Amino acid sequence: xxxxxxxxxxxxxxxxxxxxxxxxxxxxxxxxxxxxxxxxxxxxxxxxxxxxxxxxxxxxxxxxxxxxxxxxxxxxxxxxxxxxxxxxxxxxxxxxxxxx
Amino acid sequence: xxxxxxxxxxxxxxxxxxxxxxxxxxxxxxxxxxxxxxxxxxxxxxxxxxxxxxxxxxxxxxxxxxxxxxxxxxxxxxxxxxxxxxxxxxxxxxxxxxxxxxxxxxxxxxxxxxxxxxxxxxxxxxxxxxxxxxxxxxxxxxxxxxxxxxxxxxxxxxxxxxxxxxxxxxxxxxxxxxxxxxxxxxxxxxxxxxxxxxxxxxxxxxxxxxxxxxxxxxxxxxxxxxxxxxxxxxxxxxxxxxxxxxxxxxxxxxxxxxxxxxxxxxxxxxxxxxxxxxxxxxxxxxxxxxxxxxxxxxxxxxxxxxxxxxxxxxxxxxxxxxxxxxxxxxxxxxxxxxxxxxxxxxxxxxxxxxxxxxxxxxxxxxxxxxxxxxxxxxxxxxxxxxxxxxxxxxxxxxxxxxxxxxxxxxxxxxxxxxxxxxxxxxxxxxxxxxxxxxxxxxxxxxxxxxxxxxxxxxxxxxxxxxxxxxxxxxxxxxxxxxxxxxxxxxxxxxxxxxxxxxxxxxxxxxxxxxxxxxxxxxxxxxxxxxxxxxxxxxxxxxxxxxxxxxxxxxxxxxxxxxxxxxxxxxxxxxxxxxxxxxxxxxxxxxxxxxxxxxxxxxxxxxxxxxxxxxxxxxxxxxxxxxxxxxxxxxxxxxxxxxxxxxxxxxxxxxxxxxxxxxxxxxxxxxxxxxxxxxxxxxxxxxxxxxxxxxxxxxxxxxxxxxxxxxxxxxxxxxxxxxxxxxxxxxxxxxxxxxxxxxxxxxxxxxxxxxxxxxxxxxxxxxxxxxxxxxxxxxxxxxxxxxxxxxxxxxxxxxxxxxxxxxxxxxxxxxxxxxxxxxxxxxxxxxxxxxxxxxxxxxxxxxxxxxxxxxxxxxxxxxxxxxxxxxxxxxxxxxxxxxxxxxxx
Numbered sequence: 002x003x004x005x006x007x008x009x010x011x012x013x014x015x016x017x018x019x020x021x022x023x024x025x026x027x028x029x030x031x032x033x034x035x036x037x038x039x040x041x042x043x044x045x046x047x048x049x050x051x052x053x054x055x056x057x058x059x060x061x062x063x064x065x066x067x068x069x070x071x072x073x074x075x076x077x078x079x080x081x082x083x084x085x086x087x088x089x090x091x092x093x094x095x096x097x098x099x100x101x
Numbered sequence: 102x103x104x105x106x107x108x109x110x111x112x113x114x115x116x117x118x119x120x121x122x123x124x125x126x127x128x129x130x131x132x133x134x135x136x137x138x139x140x141x142x143x144x145x146x147x148x149x150x151x152x153x154x155x156x157x158x159x160x161x162x163x164x165x166x167x168x169x170x171x172x173x174x175x176x177x178x179x180x181x182x183x184x185x186x187x188x189x190x191x192x193x194x195x196x197x198x199x200x201x202x203x204x205x206x207x208x209x210x211x212x213x214x215x216x217x218x219x220x221x222x223x224x225x226x227x228x229x230x231x232x233x234x235x236x237x238x239x240x241x242x243x244x245x246x247x248x249x250x251x252x253x254x255x256x257x258x259x260x261x262x263x264x265x266x267x268x269x270x271x272x273x274x275x276x277x278x279x280x281x282x283x284x285x286x287x288x289x290x291x292x293x294x295x296x297x298x299x300x301x302x303x304x305x306x307x308x309x310x311x312x313x314x315x316x317x318x319x320x321x322x323x324x325x326x327x328x329x330x331x332x333x334x335x336x337x338x339x340x341x342x343x344x345x346x347x348x349x350x351x352x353x354x355x356x357x358x359x360x361x362x363x364x365x366x367x368x369x370x371x372x373x374x375x376x377x378x379x380x381x382x383x384x385x386x387x388x389x390x391x392x393x394x395x396x397x398x399x400x401x402x403x404x405x406x407x408x409x410x411x412x413x414x415x416x417x418x419x420x421x422x423x424x425x426x427x428x429x430x431x432x433x434x435x436x437x438x439x440x441x442x443x444x445x446x447x448x449x450x451x452x453x454x455x456x457x458x459x460x461x462x463x464x465x466x467x468x469x470x471x472x473x474x475x476x477x478x479x480x481x482x483x484x485x486x487x488x489x490x491x492x493x494x495x496x497x498x499x500x501x502x503x504x505x506x507x508x509x510x511x512x513x514x515x516x517x518x519x520x521x522x523x524x525x526x527x528x529x530x531x532x533x534x535x536x537x538x539x540x541x542x543x544x545x546x547x548x549x550x551x552x553x554x555x556x557x558x559x560x561x562x563x564x565x566x567x568x569x570x571x572x573x574x575x576x577x578x579x580x581x582x583x584x585x586x587x588x589x590x591x592x593x594x595x596x597x598x599x600x601x602x603x604x605x606x607x608x609x610x611x612x613x614x615x616x617x618x619x620x621x622x623x624x625x626x627x628x629x630x631x632x633x634x635x636x637x638x639x640x641x642x643x644x645x646x647x648x649x650x651x652x653x654x655x656x657x658x659x660x661x662x663x664x665x666x667x668x669x670x671x672x673x674x675x676x677x678x679x680x681x682x683x684x685x686x687x688x689x690x691x692x693x694x695x696x697x698x699x700x701x702x703x704x705x706x707x708x709x710x711x712x713x714x715x716x717x718x719x720x721x722x723x724x725x726x727x728x729x730x731x732x733x734x735x736x737x738x739x740x741x742x743x744x745x746x747x748x749x750x751x752x753x754x755x756x757x758x759x760x761x762x763x764x765x766x767x768x769x770x771x772x773x774x775x776x777x778x779x780x781x782x783x784x785x786x787x788x789x790x791x792x793x794x795x796x797x798x799x800x801x802x803x804x805x806x807x808x809x810x811x812x813x814x815x816x817x818x819x820x821x822x823x824x825x826x827x828x829x830x831x832x833x834x835x836x837x838x839x840x841x842x843x844x845x846x847x848x849x850x851x852x853x854x855x856x857x858x859x860x861x862x863x864x865x866x867x868x869x870x871x872x873x874x875x876x877x878x879x880x881x882x883x884x885x886x887x888x889x890x891x892x893x894x895x896x897x898x899x900x901x902x903x904x905x906x907x908x909x910x911x912x913x914x915x916x917x918x919x920x921x922x923x924x925x926x927x928x929x930x931x932x933x934x935x936x937x938x939x940x941x942x943x944x945x946x947x948x949x950x951x952x953x954x955x956x957x958x959x960x961x962x963x964x965x966x967x968x969x970x971x972x973x974x975x976x977x978x979x980x981x982x983x984x985x986x987x988x989x
Contacts, residue, residue, distance in 0.1 A: 016395060019397065020397070057397070057399035057400045057402070057403035057451075058403045058406075058407075058451065058454060060400055060403065061400060061403035061404045061406070061407050062407065064356065064362070064404065065362070065366055065404070065407055065408070065411070066366075067336075067363075067366055067367065071300060071333075071334060071337050072330045072333035072334050072337075073330075074286065074289065074290040074327065074330045074331065074334065075287070075290050077286075077326050077327060077330045078283055078286050078287055078290065078327070080326075081283065081286075081323045081326065081327075082283055083224060084222065084223065084224065085221065085222050085223075085224060086282075086319070086320040086322070086323060087187065087188050087189075087190060087222055087322070088188065089188055090181075090184045090185055090187075090188050091146055091147060091161065093184065093188070093218075093245060094147040094160060094161050094184075094241070094245065095146055095147040095148070096244070096245045096248040096249065097147070097157075097241035097242065097243075097244035097245035097248070098147060098148050098150065098244075099148075099150030099151065099152065099153065099244070
């Protein structure tokens with residue numbers, strides 16, 4: 002998955018409205034985990050995401066530029082298959098009901 | 102006849118309605134068990150058991166929770182919050198909530214449980230089991246864990262708690278239901294479309310509807326992802342009917358919850374959708390953005406700014422396209438007030454957005470030009486617009502102090518208006534920057550010269566004026582000749598009353614420069630005007646110039662060349678004297694007229710200057726035509742300075758003829774090439790600037806093309822019939838949808854564009870691609886690169902263009918247009934054109950010089966591709982006939 006305005010936050014594990022301080026903190030934390038000499042590819046993505054999120058105009062431009070690629074529904078499905086659905090809290094708790 | 106047709110159509114419709122019904126029934130049958138299981142799964146609620154510990158019951162029972170000691174109530178609340186966060190996928194936050202629960206706490210089992218649950222949700226059953234193996238078996242966390250493991254692996258957490266789970270197992274369906282949801286989603290994804298332009302059909306929409314209603318409550322995240330992807334697919338096709346229905350059904354992503362931004366971006370690239378686009382854009386800015394509490398404010402402002410700009414640009418372009426001769430007369434249809442208001446709003450949202458300022462200034466200039474040319478333009482309006490342009494430029498420089506070009510323009514205006522303080526402030530501001538523009542570097546010289554001219558007003562200041570002139574001389578730009586300087590000095594001497602010095606200096610200057618009488622008179626007159634010689638004294642010099650220019654058609658061409666060269670220096674340095682406008686207009690028109698009989702091939706520097714001046718001022722007879730006269734174009738192809746002057750003129754137009762851009766590709770190639778070797782700093786910078794300007798336009802055009810290609814091919818995004826029927830504010834009505842469905846299925850069934858997916862046809866397509874790939878490898882690199890981008894159809898088009906035996910300029914134009922339409926980069930286009938152009942005999946008849954191996958190779962390459970295509974087509978045709986015969 003390449004970095005785009007739509008997923009840059011995910012790359013840096015940030016919320017949409019993160020402040021510049023939070024952005025910087027998240028960036029530095031991830032760079033420590035994935036330094037350029039050891040993990041150059043990941044670092045490139047992290048850096049690209051950071052640059053995109055640091056510049057609101059660039060981010061807005063990217064958000065307003067439609068992707069040429071068609072969304073891949075099969076890829077979304079394949080991704081979903083890797084993760085189990087999460088149960089609603091009460092349903093989960095009910096799985097511990099005592100036997101009748 | 103009509104009635105029979107109508108009956109046939111109705112019959113066809115009925116058949117297709119049956120088909121749709123059957124399709125839906127099959128779908129429901131497939132989805133029903135899943136939906137039922139989902140409902141069953143969702144029925145279950147936690148119940149306090151007879152041997153339940155209070156701490157465990159406290160997690161879902163308020164009374165039990167309140168019966169706990171206060172510190173334990175806090176821990177219970179933390180566990181609840183942690184479980185809620187887990188259900189939202191916020192695992193880190195969920196773990197953080199439990200960090201204060203000690204090992205000795207009765208809630209420590211819940212902490213362990215949550216950790217295991219996270220591993221379980223991430224698909225790591227082993228880690229989950231390890232965490233959960235430490236749980237106390239008689240408590241609720243262990244029972245939940247055991248049920249989950251039993252459902253997932255068939256093995257409970259321990260035999261001690263295995264018995265009770267069998268009753269509960271049916272309630273774990275939700276875990277396994279993901280498989281059903283996945284199957285249903287795959288069914289949607291696997292629908293094949295007969296029309297290759299359809300990316301999401303109405304039958305897929307029907308399937309998605311069922312999918313959402315079946316799995317929405319059970320697996321909201323997956324349903325949301327699938328739904329959003331489907332909306333994304335629906336907007337990739339040429340019409341918005343399905344998108345409009347889908348967007349009411351599927352909430353958009355966090356930054357575009359109502360899909361308004363997506364819709365406005367889509368509509369931007371279609372004609373005749375201005376109102377719809379504006380409506381969606383403004384809904385996003387005014388209704389959606391203020392409510393997006395999760396979005397950072399700077400991003401909101403940047404988005405608002407750019408969307409306002411998009412709406413304004415689209416509105417202006419739409420109005421222009423409605424008026425075919427807008428490029429000549431200005432666009433009277435443009436709602437300048439509305440457009441400029443949107444542009445101002447854009448700047449207000451984000452004052453440092455350069456493009457916003459540029460667009461506002463361009464729009465105001467365009468309005469000014471329209472007012473100037475229009476029969477209903479007024480002087481008052483012109484004056485107001487001049488002020489608005491000035492204010493817009495000042496606002497731009499205030500917001501962007503490093504903006505060089507606008508600063509230079511403002512400095513010229515201030516100098517003309519004698520507002521030296523304002524000019525000085527800007528010069529000071531620019532002096533802090535590292536400037537490459539020779540004109541910007543020459544600012545101190547310009548200021549000094551202007552200062553000398555200003556000081557010459559008062560006789561008491563003449564000594565200072567003379568000193569300023571000397572200082573200007575000392576820093577005279579190396580790229581500018583000093584021809585005018587002795588005339589300026591002479592003018593200053595006359596202003597001081599030293600007639601003898603004046604005469605001596607002018608005579609020397611005339612002699613050394615070998616100017617004609619008229620040109621010498623003109624340079625003297627211009628200098629005297631700038632040195633503030635009083636009107637009565639000036640009269641005698643005026644009579645030596647202006648009556649002659651009134652009859653400029655009678656002047657010798659050599660004089661007009663010299664006048665043009667002198668005026669070119671004044672134009673490029675921004676030193677147009679008071680009478681310049683009238684004199685230039687008269688001389689320019691006569692100059693261009695006389696050039697018709699000018700046949701000399703190689704131009705002298707003076708002649709090149711005069712041509713450049715003529716081009717820059719578009720003095721050719723059809724002055725409003727976006728193309729210069731053929732003579733200018735022919736000479737510009739040999740002379741980069743002239744080419745650059747033409748391109749500079751074009752770039753300065755507020756109505757740049759973007760549809761004619763391919764016509765300028767050859768000129769741009771020449772200028773770009775010359776930039777590498779030009780020694781004159783002024784021209785070298787100008788060549789680079791022109792290249793950059795055109796590259797930016799090419800990039801913009803390519804980006805637009807890319808955007809267009811990212812959607813389907815319909816012109817307006819809507820089917821003509823129901824464009825007005827679909828009101829955005831309507832709630833989605835399933836009955837309406839089902840009524841429409843027949844018509845839409847109609848379209849799908851009628852289409853015969855389907856690519857056959859049988860093994861035979863797939864293999865044929867693969868073979869065809871292989872042939873084309875092999876051909877590519879055998880081409881010269883530049884041709885191969887271009888062909889790779891264009892594909893087989895583009896290669897054939899190139900061959901067709903070459904075979905037309907076009908004149909060089911027509912060939913280049915045709916190639917340029919073709920390449921642009923395929924999104925080939927300007928660099929590659931130029932490289933290709935230069936490659937072809939440099940082939941000896943390239944433009945000779947049919948490229949068929951047998952003696953020229955290169956030209957022959959080019960032709961051969963093209964012929965080979967054509968032959969290969971013909972062979973391929975014949976082969977396909979033959980196979981088709983065979984298949985047809987065998988089926989009979």
